[in-house]
Amino acid sequence: MTGVPLAEELLLLAYDDETGKATMPRISLDLGMAAAVLIELALAGRIAYAEGNLAAVDPTPTGEPLTDEVLARIVSDTPHSPSSWVQRLRHGLRDRILGDLCAQGVVRDVDETELGFIHVHRYPVVDPSVEADTRQRLADALAGAAAPDERTAALATLVAVLRMEGALGVSGEAATDARRRLEEIASGAGFSGTVGLEDSVVRPSVGLVVATLGHAVDAALGRRP
Template identity: 60%
Template sequence: MAPITLPEELLVLAYDDESGRAVGSRIALDLGMAAAILVELALVGRLTMSADMLVVKDNAPVGDPILDAVLAKIDSDTPHAAASWLQRLRHGLRDKVLADLVERGVIRDVDETAMGGVIHLHRYPSADRSHEAGIRARLADALTGQTVPDERTAALATLLAATRMEPALHLDSEAMEQAHKRLEEIAAGAGYGGGVSMEESTIRPSISLVIAALGRAISQALGARA
């Protein structure tokens, strides 16, 4: 089973297995997708922060068409802050990642376009749940505090909290409240939420800086939590 990228992990969680519909705010999910792409590039050593700007550290292709296109776009442009890149990248990105997941057999594309093509509707139910099972197992271990999350899991947990995607965890209201608190604890422990210094972070400082900036940008874009 070939691994999937962080934005793909986020989408696998966001889309209901049976109905194939996205859970939560579409704007939040699109911002999360853009952030996840940037985090993935940071995790593989391609992006870093410099003077509050996202900059390319290494422009060598990763080998993933979507990641490489974003990397090339950032490399060819002048430096911009994390909030700017979220807005520049979020439009149309989700469709590209969904198409990639369909091609890889992770989800199915159920086309329910109606009225002669006037109303475009696609659902994306699960086709291969092995990926999602692995993701949810990692998150479950992190949420129960049984293990210290690795960088990728801590990053995913931080993005779930920032984009307010706790409903995708399929928990009751009381458990969801506890999960939100634990997600924020993971973010803080990783240095993503400002709870600890970079020196105390469980994650590489260079990664923490990128995700902290993206998390703040998402929160500002979405406004106060209800």
């Protein structure tokens, strides 16, 4: 596996660079990051969707510690539905990824005390280059100059499912336009069910996993399809 994990990209988009605080409901982010780790495994050819469940098809480690821990869990367990895996993986995931980003020097942990005894952690950005690359890829995808690769298309789909267009630095009419374009990218990639997978810019195996995880996150957040 190469590049920055999707779950890290999603988290960096969801946290304000200066205040170091989440800009969206944490339950939504937790579910989205769990889906992102599973999508990572699909992109790496390690899991697939079949008969209503996600299951391992290749136990070979990817080289990314967190992703490989999840892969090991899937390999050792019986197959479960996408909804089940998203719920199983979301607990503690955000803290683990924030810790990894701190260790890498991408963000720093600011431990503050409120009301004299409540510890509050903020994570302002130290190295903006990682997030800058993520934002540039999404900006290029939104501009529509060329069809995004499947990794960027998957990230754009997660941003759409989690309704994170505000995290892209747009508001008002621009946010509405961004959401429409994000949904177009998801559709064009075959993730929304409106485009046949044979016409998708991504592999059918990846498309099936992303589509089912998108539905799982929507269902967990109480949204109707």
